[in-house]
Amino acid sequence: MSNPGQPTIQQGATGDAVRRLQRALRRTPNLSIVVDGIFGPATRHAVVEFQTDEALTPDGIVGPLTWAKLPDGGAMPVLQQGSHGAVVTSLQTVLTNGANEWGGVGPQGIDGIFGPHTKASVEAFQHWGHVTVDGIVGEQSWDVSLHAAGATLESAVGLDYVVN
Incomplete structure (x- = not known):
């Protein structure tokens, strides 16, 4: 369940x-x-x-x-500088693929480590998505619509990372 x-x-x-x-x-x-x-x-x-x-x-x-x-309703993890692992790798992939849409600021590599370049990319994404710009990927950022067939940042990164 x-x-x-x-x-x-x-x-x-x-x-x-x-x-x-x-x-x-x-x-x-x-x-x-x-x-x-x-x-x-x-x-x-x-x-x-x-x-x-x-x-x-x-x-x-x-x-x-x-x-x-119902699908799992658990929260996605909060990601910020210092976070690392597969979910950060997936986030960096989405940020890299969409960077041109939200100002051309990408994470400058996909290494699974949430460093200053990933933070800058998140901030550009948050500005584009009209949510609080703080460089932290939390509930507001996960909910940003990517304007692509109902996708959100959360669904693009993948629900494999839901925190139960």
Whole structure:
């Protein structure tokens, strides 16, 4: 199960379980969902649509059956200077491939090490994506749309790196 141990939630709920739900719904993909931790009318509508598509009772309540059908809603890792590994390699690949679109600033190599050049490339990407420019790849950066068939930075890098 990709969302183990999650509580039953519905409109009016707030907190981490709602953020996990919203990330999962974004991965269906439903890019209209804002990950804000508030189960409001828009989240309820997306839940009902998902439940209908999955032949579940479309009641807007997210219980065990709905959680089981949703993709993993875990957060992506926070990446910043000093981070390293396969997820940084994947990030650098995406940043290299799209550098011309967001100002020509690439990470200057794909080595799996988040150094100053990768930070500069992330900052250019964040500026292009209209999110806080801090050189740290967190929730806001992962959610930036790449304007390519519903892709986000998160989906382009790959959900293999979701933190459970």
